[in-house]
Amino acid sequence: xxxxxxxxxxxxxxxxxxxxxxxxxxxxxxxxxxxxxxxxxxxxxxxxxxxxxxxxxxxxxxxxxxxxxxxxxxxxxxxxxxxxxxxxxxxxxxxxxxxxxxxxxxxxxxxxxxxxxxxxxxxxxxxxxxxxxxxxxxxxxxxxxxxxxxxxxxxxxxxxxxxxxxxxxxxxxxxxxxxxxxxxxxxxxxxxxxxxxxxxxxxxxxxxxxxxxxxxxxxxxxxxxxxxxxxxxxxxxxxxxxxxxxxxxxxxxxxxxxxxxxxxxxxxxxxxxxxxxxxxxxxxxxxxxxxxxxxxxxxxxxxxxxxxxxxxxxxxxxxxxxxxxxxxxxxxxxxxxxxxxxxxxxxxxxxxxxxxxxxxxxxxxxxxxxxxxxxxxxxxxxxxxxxxxxxxxxxxxxxx
Numbered sequence: 001x002x003x004x005x006x007x008x009x010x011x012x013x014x015x016x017x018x019x020x021x022x023x024x025x026x027x028x029x030x031x032x033x034x035x036x037x038x039x040x041x042x043x044x045x046x047x048x049x050x051x052x053x054x055x056x057x058x059x060x061x062x063x064x065x066x067x068x069x070x071x072x073x074x075x076x077x078x079x080x081x082x083x084x085x086x087x088x089x090x091x092x093x094x095x096x097x098x099x100x101x102x103x104x105x106x107x108x109x110x111x112x113x114x115x116x117x118x119x120x121x122x123x124x125x126x127x128x129x130x131x132x133x134x135x136x137x138x139x140x141x142x143x144x145x146x147x148x149x150x151x152x153x154x155x156x157x158x159x160x161x162x163x164x165x166x167x168x169x170x171x172x173x174x175x176x177x178x179x180x181x182x183x184x185x186x187x188x189x190x191x192x193x194x195x196x197x198x199x200x201x202x203x204x205x206x207x208x209x210x211x212x213x214x215x216x217x218x219x220x221x222x223x224x225x226x227x228x229x230x231x232x233x234x235x236x237x238x239x240x241x242x243x244x245x246x247x248x249x250x251x252x253x254x255x256x257x258x259x260x261x262x263x264x265x266x267x268x269x270x271x272x273x274x275x276x277x278x279x280x281x282x283x284x285x286x287x288x289x290x291x292x293x294x295x296x297x298x299x300x301x302x303x304x305x306x307x308x309x310x311x312x313x314x315x316x317x318x319x320x321x322x323x324x325x326x327x328x329x330x331x332x333x334x335x336x337x338x339x340x341x342x343x344x345x346x347x348x349x350x351x352x353x354x355x356x357x358x359x360x361x362x363x364x365x366x367x368x369x370x371x372x373x374x375x376x377x378x379x380x381x382x383x384x385x386x387x388x389x390x391x392x393x394x395x396x397x398x399x400x
Contacts (some may be wrong), residue, residue: 020354026053030376032359041358041384045371048193048225048337051252052297053373059255059293066289073285075278079112081288088295089263092234094243097269099262100283104224104250105139107260108187110277111220111248112143114264115185116163118218118271127184133169135195136299138187138222147187150195170201178211185218185246190236193225195331196364197339202240209242220246223224224260228252229298229374231335232308239334255294298374307374310381311335314370317385325392336376340368344395352391358384 022040026033030053032042045051052059062371066081073079086098090330101107112130119127132138134149146161147152154160165183167174169192178186186208212219221244225295226236230252233239237247247266249262260282283289298304315331318340322328330341346362353360372381 001258017351020350022086022203022304022354024203024282024360029053030373030380039357041380043370043372043376044238044359044361045252045373046256047251047361048230048371049251050229050256051256051374052294053231053263053375054302056293056297056375058297062289062293063257063286066285070285072281073134075280075283079283079285081285081292082283085283085288085291085295088292088299089249089261092295092299093263094212094237094265094268095247095263096266097370099242099264099272099277100288101260101279102281102287103139103260104222104248104257105141105144105260106279107224107248107250107262108138108147108222109141110262111185111187111222111246113149113277114246114262114268114271114385115187115218115220116278118268118393119184121271124184127182129163129165129182129184131165131178131183132168132187133174133188133192134166135169135192135198136166136189137192137194138189172204172206172207175204175207175211178208179217183215183217185220186212187220187222188244189211189222189226190240190335191226191337193232193369195338196341196367197337197369199332199334205240205242209244212245219244220248222248224248224250226334226337228294228302228344229307229335230337230371232304232311233335234295234298234304236334246365253294254287257287257290259283259291261291261300263271302374303374307335310376310378311338313376313378314338314372314385318388321342321389321392325396327392327396332366336370336372336374338370340370342366342368349391349395352395353387356387358387 016223023035023222024032032040089098101112113128132149136149138144142200143161147164149166167177190200221237223235225251237244245265247263253259318331322331328345333339345365346368350360361369
């Protein structure tokens, strides 16, 4: 660990984040270290981004090779690694084409543009709205912020971009309002990560899928947080037995390197033609090389089976603890995207975890969010569980 790290004050950085009092300078596997050499079990995974843990070996090796060859070139030229990653994604999903960008918000912006043009290309100029859901989160750009169904995200930015209609998640009556004659697409998170780790109900999703298919409304799933193995399958939609028309990815796709992707079936993908959309950095050699190594690792190793087994074990343990601790109101999620609803604000417990050497997140005021790396070991999970018992017992002692 280097002792030459200088902790410069962030006077020149815009104050857009409420940062924790922690400076991370190194990461490997499930752990990170601060500038003092203190070690932390990182169960945030960079907010579901470092799915293979920090600095995974195969990604590191491929990137090292690429760094000596080419970093960037224009999308006016063929990029072999972009073609290879696109093939990996389409061969392992229900999609036909991929557009690469730099982030989840950009992927969702692309999906929004695609949906609008799809309606016009198919002689439905009256279809100008995209349905999203209350408590959703799709990004912080102009359109994705407007697509997000959370008032706190909208505050201070009116007038919002028009063309979005919010319905109630998991609500049977909302399904009757989807096809009102003006809807071109539905943008859906199968698990609302930022909105509280709310999981979509199977029957509700199936009915929504049927409605969209019958009315030729694009069903677009935002898998920015749930994709790339986070829920125990490569993509969360696989567990619902549906085939959405469009999917957006980012976060875990590059193991920490910025990359986003819009995947679409042929009928929707043909909407984008030269001049309709683009990106300077999207799909460059470095980011797509990271994506190739990430997907290959997930496909070649037993990681996804391990996620299912270990996450089921962890959920069982947490549910057993819920019966013993009144502070825990609910446990929900899928795979290694787990939310715990509390009777108190999550912030105090996050601090308590950090003091014990564990990093976790919130998902709203009263929900703790656990996002272990997919590669976390059973021993690490057992250590986490022991520390969790200490944190919750001490917290209940304070509030009693």
